[in-house]
Amino acid sequence: MKEGKDMDGKERKLHLAFLEHPDDLPGALADREEGLPDGFILSGCGKKEDCRMILKEIRKGDDTALLPVFLDEFLSNEEQEASDGLARTREEMEVLAGNIIKRFRDVDENTLKKSLDLRLLAFLYTREEKKLRPVLDPLSRGLYSYPLMDYLSGGLLESSGWIAELLEKGYIREEDLVDRIRKCPKCDGAHLNYVDVCPFCRSMDIRQVSFIHCFTCGRVGPEDSFIREGVMQCPYCGARLRHIGSDYDKPTDNYICGSCSQTFAEPEVSCRCFLCGTWSLTENLSVRTYREYALSDKGILAVRSGSTEDLYSVLDTLNYMKPEPFRHLLNWQLDLSERPPDEPFCLMIISFQNIGEVRESAGWRKVSEMMDSLTKRLRGIIRKTDISTRTSANDLLLLLPKTGKKGCVVLASKVKELEDVTRQPDGTYLELLVKTAVFPGDRQNGEDGVSLVARLKG
Ligand SMILES: [Zn+2]
Ligand SMILES: [Zn+2]
Numbered sequence: 001m002k003e004g005k006d007m008d009g010k011e012r013k014l015h016l017a018f019l020e021h022p023d024d025l026p027g028a029l030a031d032r033e034e035g036l037p038d039g040f041i042l043s044g045c046g047k048k049e050d051c052r053m054i055l056k057e058i059r060k061g062d063d064t065a066l067l068p069v070f071l072d073e074f075l076s077n078e079e080q081e082a083s084d085g086l087a088r089t090r091e092e093m094e095v096l097a098g099n100i101i102k103r104f105r106d107v108d109e110n111t112l113k114k115s116l117d118l119r120l121l122a123f124l125y126t127r128e129e130k131k132l133r134p135v136l137d138p139l140s141r142g143l144y145s146y147p148l149m150d151y152l153s154g155g156l157l158e159s160s161g162w163i164a165e166l167l168e169k170g171y172i173r174e175e176d177l178v179d180r181i182r183k184c185p186k187c188d189g190a191h192l193n194y195v196d197v198c199p200f201c202r203s204m205d206i207r208q209v210s211f212i213h214c215f216t217c218g219r220v221g222p223e224d225s226f227i228r229e230g231v232m233q234c235p236y237c238g239a240r241l242r243h244i245g246s247d248y249d250k251p252t253d254n255y256i257c258g259s260c261s262q263t264f265a266e267p268e269v270s271c272r273c274f275l276c277g278t279w280s281l282t283e284n285l286s287v288r289t290y291r292e293y294a295l296s297d298k299g300i301l302a303v304r305s306g307s308t309e310d311l312y313s314v315l316d317t318l319n320y321m322k323p324e325p326f327r328h329l330l331n332w333q334l335d336l337s338e339r340p341p342d343e344p345f346c347l348m349i350i351s352f353q354n355i356g357e358v359r360e361s362a363g364w365r366k367v368s369e370m371m372d373s374l375t376k377r378l379r380g381i382i383r384k385t386d387i388s389t390r391t392s393a394n395d396l397l398l399l400l401p402k403t404g405k406k407g408c409v410v411l412a413s414k415v416k417e418l419e420d421v422t423r424q425p426d427g428t429y430l431e432l433l434v435k436t437a438v439f440p441g442d443r444q445n446g447e448d449g450v451s452l453v454a455r456l457k458g
């Protein structure tokens with residue numbers, strides 16, 4: 001994807017290519033002078049299938065997967081979800097496409113070719129507010145699908161397994177619950193017929209009847225067999241039944257099976273699959289939940305660092321706190337430090353200056369080892385009461401309570417010395433940039449945690 005600016009910084013006019021027929025696609029993607037278009041408009045596709053086919057081709061292409069695609073008219077919810085939707089005017093499409101391309105500047109395009117995970121995460125990242133949404137198609141086998149996942153993977157990955165994996169790695173987070181569906185354990189179809197059946201022989205030929213229980217002989221039978229010439233009389237022993245409670249009563253059993261003649265109070269619910277005909281008990285059906293999912297903070301980091309194997313995640317073992325509560329605590333400490341008696345604290349920012357280069361030259365595994373040993377040593381330096389967080393730029397922030405200027409300088413030099421821990425035989429090492437501030441002294445007028453960290457970073 002090209003940036004929306006020319007070499008001299010002026011906004012370049014976006015080129016959105018019109019596509020009407022699947023045959024137009026190879027031409028639009030072919031190596032032309034100006035390269036790929038900035039996006040596509042699927043326009044006036046005669047047939048819905050044609051449109052779907054074009055969209056599928058674009059989304060599964062290594063170079064085109066993340067390009068903005070707009071629909072000229074509404075086709076179905078499936079296309080809506082896997083495209084960038086309907087945009088009414090040309091201007092609106094250009095604004096939307098421009099935003100996508102702008103966000104794409106944070107993404108390393110090469111990493112997307114290697115990893116479908118990253119491709120999907122980057123798709124969510126480049127579209128603000130975009131979520132993974134299940135789409136209902138009442139006529140489809142499984143009823144719901146995640147079209148974006150199906151299109152991006154070219155149908156190679158099964159969405160439920162893929163979602164579970166991304167969730168476990170923490171790249172996406174759960175959002176609204178959309179539906180819960182039961183499926184046939186044999187064929188995974190969701191078109192099921194629930195039938196009441198006889199619990200003894202599983203026949204569905206059952207009917208509801210009233211029963212009479214004769215107290216004289218103890219026998220039970222359908223109510224209509226107890227009526228003789230207008231009066232109630234037991235067909236077995238001939239006793240006259242006058243009063244309910246003293247001569248007879250009505251037992252709770254009120255079903256009779258037409259196949260095996262057994263009577264019972266509650267029929268069993270069984271389930272027949274419309275697609276493969278298999279009968280299952282309801283407890284044997286597989287249950288599938290459909291939710292919306294959004295990109296998590298960790299997912300954003302993965303997109304930006306171009307790696308789902310997060311080199312920095314090991315830092316989260318250092319009395320880690322999420323950025324939001326960390327900010328609260330920092331602000332609270334800042335305010336507290338300005339009230340007498342003086343109780344200074346220190347904020348330390350550790351940046352990993354050359355991690356990208358070292359990764360290029362030494363490889364991911366080596367850097368990961370270097371980070372591991374570094375973190376192990378860091379753990380020895382920080383105290384139980386110190387807390388850490390990781391910024392979106394992967395800096396390590398340390399909040400060190402009850403630490404004054406002197407203690408802070410000592411600590412900073414100890415951290416800086418840890419560069420040696422990462423030194424390799426060929427001389428490569430991880431460069432650490434350590435910046436510190438001690439409060440209340442180093443706070444400028446009205447600064448809060450966020451502006452303070454930004455100033456320290458320079
Ligand atoms: Zn039966
Ligand atoms: Zn009787």
Ligand SMILES: [Zn+2]
Pocket residue numbers: 184185186187188189273274275276277278
């Ligand atoms: Zn089935």
